[in-house]
Amino acid sequence: MNERFTGHGAEWRDSNLTPGEAKIATSWVELKIDRRSMLTGKDRVEDVRDAMWQLEKDGEIVVHRVADEHEPVIVKTLYGWDKKIPTTKLWHHKSCGQCGNIPGYPASLLWLMNRLGIEYLDETDQTSCTAWNYHGSGIGNLESLAAVFLRNFHQAYVSARAQGLPDAYFFPLVHCGTSFGNYKEVRAYLIRSAKLRERMRTILGKLGRLVDGKILIPEEVVHYSEWVHVMREKIAGLQEIDCSGIRATIHPACHVYKMVPEDAIYDDNILGGNRLAVSTGVMQALGAQVIDYKTWYDCCGFGFRHIISEREFTRSFAIDRKIRVAVEEARADVMIGHDTGCITTLDKNQWIGKAAGKPVDLPVLADCQFAALVCGAHPYKIVQSHWHASSTETLMEKLGIDWRAKKGEFLAYLEQVKEGRQENLYDPRRRITSGPGFIPIAKAA
Amino acid sequence: MSHATSTRVQQHIGDPVSGKPPVPQAKLEEIFKDIQSDLRYDHELNGCLNCGICTATCPAAHYYDFSPREIVQLLWTENLEGVYDAMQEKIWACAQCYTCAARCPFGNSPGGLVMLMRETAIKHGMQSAKNVLRPFSRVMLKLISTGNQLSPDMITRDHFPDWGPNVSKIDAPLKLLRQAIPMPTLNTTATAWEVNLKTSIELYTIWEETGVLKQLETIDENLFDVITDIMDEKREDWKDFLADQDDQGGKDE
Numbered sequence: 218m219n220e221r222f223t224g225h226g227a228e229w230r231d232s233n234l235t236p237g238e239a240k241i242a243t244s245w246v247e248l249k250i251d252r253r254s255m256l257t258g259k260d261r262v263e264d265v266r267d268a269m270w271q272l273e274k275d276g277e278i279v280v281h282r283v284a285d286e287h288e289p290v291i292v293k294t295l296y297g298w299d300k301k302i303p304t305t306k307l308w309h310h311k312s313c314g315q316c317g318n319i320p321g322y323p324a325s326l327l328w329l330m331n332r333l334g335i336e337y338l339d340e341t342d343q344t345s346c347t348a349w350n351y352h353g354s355g356i357g358n359l360e361s362l363a364a365v366f367l368r369n370f371h372q373a374y375v376s377a378r379a380q381g382l383p384d385a386y387f388f389p390l391v392h393c394g395t396s397f398g399n400y401k402e403v404r405a406y407l408i409r410s411a412k413l414r415e416r417m418r419t420i421l422g423k424l425g426r427l428v429d430g431k432i433l434i435p436e437e438v439v440h441y442s443e444w445v446h447v448m449r450e451k452i453a454g455l456q457e458i459d460c461s462g463i464r465a466t467i468h469p470a471c472h473v474y475k476m477v478p479e480d481a482i483y484d485d486n487i488l489g490g491n492r493l494a495v496s497t498g499v500m501q502a503l504g505a506q507v508i509d510y511k512t513w514y515d516c517c518g519f520g521f522r523h524i525i526s527e528r529e530f531t532r533s534f535a536i537d538r539k540i541r542v543a544v545e546e547a548r549a550d551v552m553i554g555h556d557t558g559c560i561t562t563l564d565k566n567q568w569i570g571k572a573a574g575k576p577v578d579l580p581v582l583a584d585c586q587f588a589a590l591v592c593g594a595h596p597y598k599i600v601q602s603h604w605h606a607s608s609t610e611t612l613m614e615k616l617g618i619d620w621r622a623k624k625g626e627f628l629a630y631l632e633q634v635k636e637g638r639q640e641n642l643y644d645p646r647r648r649i650t651s652g653p654g655f656i657p658i659a660k661a662a
Numbered sequence: 663m664s665h666a667t668s669t670r671v672q673q674h675i676g677d678p679v680s681g682k683p684p685v686p687q688a689k690l691e692e693i694f695k696d697i698q699s700d701l702r703y704d705h706e707l708n709g710c711l712n713c714g715i716c717t718a719t720c721p722a723a724h725y726y727d728f729s730p731r732e733i734v735q736l737l738w739t740e741n742l743e744g745v746y747d748a749m750q751e752k753i754w755a756c757a758q759c760y761t762c763a764a765r766c767p768f769g770n771s772p773g774g775l776v777m778l779m780r781e782t783a784i785k786h787g788m789q790s791a792k793n794v795l796r797p798f799s800r801v802m803l804k805l806i807s808t809g810n811q812l813s814p815d816m817i818t819r820d821h822f823p824d825w826g827p828n829v830s831k832i833d834a835p836l837k838l839l840r841q842a843i844p845m846p847t848l849n850t851t852a853t854a855w856e857v858n859l860k861t862s863i864e865l866y867t868i869w870e871e872t873g874v875l876k877q878l879e880t881i882d883e884n885l886f887d888v889i890t891d892i893m894d895e896k897r898e899d900w901k902d903f904l905a906d907q908d909d910q911g912g913k914d915e
Contacts, residue, residue, distance in 0.1 A: 262769075311847070317812040317854035320843045327845060339847055341858040344809035344865050352758040354798050355780030355791070356881070359702060361872035368864060398760075410701055420871045424864050475764035516721050516759035523757060526797035528824060530725050530757075538721070568826030601843065603831040624832070627842075631834055634842045645846035652860035653903050 262479050264298055265405045269434060272408060279428040281374050281435045287388050290447040292482045292494075300482065301437050302447045303388040307337040308373035312393030313345040314557035321601025322560065323392055325589035326441055327642045328599045332455050332592065333448065338387050339643060340650050342372050348399035349558070353521035359406060363413060364420045366403045371426040371433050379650035379657070384428075390441055394556030397440040398472030401480055404438060440473060442495040442555035443482055445585050449502035456503060457593040458616050463505045465587075466549040468539065468563060469493045470556030471516045496555045496584040503591055508547040512538050518566070519558035532566040540567055540577045551580045551612050553587055564607045580612040581605065596620055597627035598640070690742040696782045697737070697745070697775075706763075706774040710734045716762035716772050728755035730762040730772030737775055745779070750790045753779045787880045799885050806878065807892040809865045810853040814840055863900045866893050 232239075272278045283289045287303035294300050307330075315322040323339075330337055347365050351357035370389055377386035391397045407413055417432050427433070445452065474481035474493045484494035487501065492513070500507050518534030520527065540563060543549040554560045564581040582590075586600050596602045596618060602609040603624075613620040633639070649655045697703065716730040717723050723730070733753070736744040756776040763771035783791040795802075805811045814836060819829055830839055840849050847855040869875050879886040 311855055313811045313813075313854040315854075316845075316848050317810070317814050318817055320840075320845070320848050323848070324843060324845055339845060341847055341856045342861050344857070344861055345805065345811045345854075347805060347811065349811045350798075350801055350805045352777070354795050354802060355777065355784050356795075356802055356877050357874055358781055358872060358877075359700070361868060361874050364868040364872060365865070368868065372861075406702065406705075409705075413701065420868060423867055423871070426864075471759040471761060475760045478764050514719070514761070516757060516761060518721060518757070520722075520757035520759075522754065522794070522798060525801060526794075530722070532824060533725065534721055534757075538724075565822070565825040568828070569824040572824075597832070598842070598844065603839075604829075605831075606826055606828040627832065631832075631838060631842055634838060639841055639849075640844055641846050642844045643846070648847050648856070649858065652858045 262296070264479070265408045266436070268408045269404075269436075272434075277414065277431065279431045279433045281370065281385055281388070281433055283388055283436050283439075284385070286386075292443070292447060293484065295479050295481055295483050298479070300443075300480065302439055302443050303390070303437075304444065304448060305335045305337075306387050307335065307390040307444070308376055308387035309337055309339045310343060310369060310373065310389050310391045310393075310396065311339070312396065312557045314349065314561060315392055319557070319560055319564075319583070319601075319604055321586055321599065321604060322557070322583045324599055324601055324642065325583070325586045325594060326392070326445075328589050328594050329445075329448075329452060329455075329585060329592065331642055333451055337390075337643075338376055338647060338650075340372075340376060340648050342376070342650050342652070343369050346393065346396035346399050348395045349521055351399075352395070353525065359403070359413065360416055360420075362399060363403045363407055363417055366400050367407075367417055367421050367432055367434075368424060368426050370400075370435050371421070371428070374428070374433055376650050379655065380647070388439070389435060390439055390444060392441050392557075394440065394442075394470040394473040395558060397438060398476030401438045401477040404434060405477065407432070407434060438480070440495070440555070442473065442584060445555075445588065446482060446495040446498045449499040452499060452588050452592065453502040453504075455592040458591040458618070459504065460587075460591050460616060461504045461506070463612070463615060464508045464548055464550045465500050465505045466508055466510050466543040466547050466552045467496050467500065467513070468517060468552055468554045468559055469496070469513065470554060470559050473556055496553055499584050499588055500553060503588060505587075508549055510542050510547040510549070512542045515539060517554075517559040517562040519562045521558070524558070524562060528566075531562055532569050535562050535566040536570045536573075536575055536577055539563055540570075540579050541575065544577055544579050549579060550615055551582060551587065553582060553584050555584050564605050567607050578608050578611070580609045581607045582609065582612070590618070591616065595626070596623045598630060603627075685743070685746060687742075690746055693749070693782055693786060694740065694742050694745055696785060697778050700778045700781070702774060703778060706771040706778070707734065707737055708768045708770055710738045710768060710770065713767065715765045715767065716770070719761045719765050720757075721759060721761070722755045722757045726752075726755035728752050730756070730776075733775060733779075734770055734772050749779050749783045749788060753783065754790070754794045781877075784877050784881050792881055795881055799882060802878065802882075803885060803889060804853075806869060806874070806889050807862075807896075808853050809857050809862055810855065813851065813853050815851045859896065859900055859903065862896050866897070 273280045283301040283303045288305050289301040289303050291299050373387055373389035375384055421427050482494045483490050487494040487498050497507050515538045518531045520531055523531045543552050560583055567577050570577045590600050594600050610620050646656055714731045720730050722728045753776045758773055760773045763773055801811055836851050840851055850856050
């Protein structure tokens with residue numbers, strides 16, 4: 218008898234299953250992976266919004282509602298729960314990584330909103346969610362994250378006062394995936410913990426950020442990709458450039474759908490409801506070919522701390538587990554994402570592949586950037602493709618966009634900017650709603 | 663909530679070969695109690711059968727001596743010395759993607775537990791935390807003093823040589839390129855967007871009230887000094903603004 222070490226103890230016996238029986242016995246593993254792998258434990262997951270409404274009824278909190286005037290669209294989440302996505306009167310809660318590093322990301326989103334006649338406010342009175350730093354360093358804590366969340370969302374609630382409009386006029390739209398995941402997690406803890414709410418009443422009270430002496434919690438935490446998703450058919454109605462020849466891979470962002478997974482959007486008509494619907498939905502609506510690849514489930518390698526101080530991990534993971542697979546297996550023309558850190562990581566970490574004998578070159582864009590591009594947005598003025606290290610030019614060539622001519626136009630436009638004649642997506646006066654530099658609308662008009 | 667007691671803990675720990683003094687039992691218990699006392703602990707840890715799904719899907723486990731399964735097991739079995747050891751290096755390998763949390767059949771969040779351990783490592787001023795966070799100080803300086811975590815002037819070829827030459831494919835001064843972004847809030851270089859002074863002042867109150875400045879002081883005293891100086895200056899600016907407003911109000915009357 219061959220000596221074997223199974224590590225299971227002397228009582229271990231082989232099952233002696235036939236190959237067919239073995240397949241039946243283990244097929245559930247594949248099912249779990251292929252069919253909404255996060256359905257495990259569904260019965261034990263509560264919808265925190267139920268508890269939220271009860272807290273409001275008990276006089277503990279005030280809920281900032283997605284009201285009729287926000288023209289909501291109802292979508293289904295992982296467990297088939299309803300989620301209300303506001304489509305207009307939106308307060309842009311910006312992403313520090315997008316604004317600092319990929320400015321065409323928010324600019325494309327606002328450009329699409331302008332084209333669709335969506336009302337919004339982009340203002341200076343907001344902080345980062347602080348969650349990138351928290352997840353990277355551990356500096357921060359549940360209380361600081363909760364206070365920042367409540368403070369920023371309270372500002373969204375009162376921001377329209379500067380224009381002489383009522384409270385609750387604008388509803389916050391979160392740009393960053395990390396902010397989105399973090400805020401949803403924090404909201405759940407606020408709803409569950411009376412102690413945390415009490416602490417927040419004290420802190421937010423000092424800031425003057427309570428509503429009738431109560432903390433304000435949003436009915437929904439909404440990510441911009443969810444807005445793009447519910448508006449995808451209207452966006453497709455603006456389309457000027459055919460993209461049916463484009464092979465697109467999607468990178469779903471971990472903090473968008475793995476963190477608080479019960480709140481992520483799934484649609485039976487998109488990938489059979491097996492995977493996150495956002496981004497794939499808009500790419501399909503635009504007519505691009507969405508191509509599967511085996512590492513779709515992997516993260517990008519961002520790591521929060523790693524992209525700053527352990528970059529060997531970040532770039533190795535990004536190249537080997539994402540970009541190379543998308544290029545070699547899916548023969549992708551572009552990788553589309555919907556989060557700050559992912560776009561940065563996947564875009565910036567390709568160049569170094571040459572040093573390791575792994576040259577890769579795959580354009581990386583956010584879903585709203587791609588959408589804006591095929592809807593006729595200027596590749597440099599609006600999509601700001603020059604901030605992308607990956608070869609967005611090859612994608613533009615496949616789309617039939619003469620990027621050299623567009624680049625020439627942008628260089629000429631820079632001369633105009635030098636003279637202080639830049640073009641803006643909205644009236645700059647609206648960006649300041651109080652404090653230094655604030656000009657009341659009545660005076661400014 | 664359970665308490666920091668265990669039947670598995672040895673009286674002494676440490677490397678018997680090196681003769682290094684063991685970490686006192688009381689210290690181990692204090693550290694573990696700090697991790698356990700966070701209200702998230704019971705939500706993030708529900709049980710563990712060692713199935714290893716978390717580690718199978720963990721990106722950090724591909725590259726580091728790190729296993730989310732091990733982290734969960736150490737906490738679940740209240741292995742205080744193992745928890746302490748993991749806080750020296752392993753917890754900093756986690757990429758915080760929460761793939762583990764999405765997959766765990768028990769609904770555990772190993773990534774979330776790692777955060778509680780990181781916070782505790784900082785609270786106790788562990789040298790490991792200080793070493794690991796030194797390169798992160800630029801982000802912390804930016805965040806705590808301005809409310810933004812990243813700014814355009816942080817993305818340079820010097821800081822990210824491995825990102826290649828294309829910081830921008832248009833060769834023009836950063837300031838001009840930022841002015842050419844069609845969102846007026848983004849015409850900045852030192853912050854990702856223009857931050858209202860009032861916003862920063864409110865944020866400083868949050869840092870003070872929630873113990874974040876205390877964390878910072880524990881981990882990097884020099885950075886703490888720099889940041890508190892900036893905070894003082896901005897608070898002076900805010901006072902001046904309010905005084906001007908009062909003067910203006912008086913004139914209007």
